[in-house]
Amino acid sequence: MSGFTIGLAILGGIVLALVVAWNAWTQRRLQPRQPMMAERAEPAAGQQPVEPSFDPVFEPGVTSLPVPERKPGLDALIDVLAPIAVEAAVSGEAALAAMPATRRAGSKPFAIEGWNEATQHWEMPQAGQRYGAFQAGVQLANRLGALNEIEFSEFVVKTQAFADAINGAPEFPEMLHEVARARELDQFASGHDAQLGFTLRARNAAWSPGYVHQNAARLGFTVGAIPGRMVLPAAQPGHPPILALSFDTQAALAEDPTQAAIRDVTLSLDVPQVHRGEQPFVRMRDAALELAAAMDGVITDDNGQVIRPEGLDVIGADLEQLYDTLEARDLAAGSPLARRLFS
Known part of the structure; x- marks a missing residue:
């Protein structure tokens, strides 16, 4: 075999190797990146392996975090409130039995709270407690929009049914005023x-x-x-x-x-x-x-x-x-x- 033929064979082999390498590099480049496998450190004698955990990331200069808070209750700032007077204290069991089946009026959250005679706080009625008054509330607005007249009417119906069941007397605010308040709050929230x-x-x-x-x-x-x-x-x-x-x-x-x-x-x-x-x-x-x-x-x-x-x-x-x-x-x-x- 002549030197020229051998040279061509070597050159062909080099070109083929380059093509294979190029294809492999291209395929690797197009493959989704995979997670790196971390080396597993062996625990020292007598030590127990520690499972990894993710702790909250704290920014430099932040030394405190929000304190624990009481479960949010009804608030006149964002709720329509209707006080419900009762002639005598009502048990938590009776209040729970009188609760409506759903806790919404249309698309707005609806809730009833009782004034706990022992703790002197408003709370969701609980068994084993006694309540000297109640209040019903429906949220004025959320990301679905402002409270409308139909939702207000549903709020009134649900509240009245609860009050009747516990021999209570509800006092409702004026609907047009509350609906106007809902629209103003919704406008602020949207902006x-x-x-x-x-x-x-x-x-x-x-x-x-x-x-x-x-x-x-x-x-x-x-x-x-x-x-x-x-x-x-x-x-x-x-x-x-x-x-x-x-x-x-x-x-x-x-x-x-x-x-x-x-x-x-x-x-x-x-x-x-x-x-x-x-x-x-x-x-x-x-x-x-x-x-x-x-x-x-x-x-x-x-x-x-x-x-x-x-x-x-x-x-x-x-x-x-x-x-x-x-x-x-x-x-x-x-x-x-x-x-x-x-x-």
């Missing part, structure tokens, strides 16, 4: 209801669900009840999550999650639902920036426009004004009344 969302888009390779979970978990996010949703828990148990991170549900439910391709995830903040002291926007901004850096992504708005760090700071400044306005109306973000109104 100050902020729900923020950032989209994190993959620059190059897509992400697998496990890859998203791993990176979000490092920032304190935990798996939510809905597939494709993770949440950053509030410091106070029972409160709404500070942030939510969501992605395609079908990818989350895929038979082979390693092959499910996710090209974008959404970070969202329901501003009125989260206490200002949690610094929710600061944590949302930092989470977006850290995830973008770690996952090779870019932060965009709903229209696909890139949001730069300085743009995030402008949004944060606007939110501070919103917090001040809500507090001036006694509807501070994250308070029981705000969580009820903006729901």
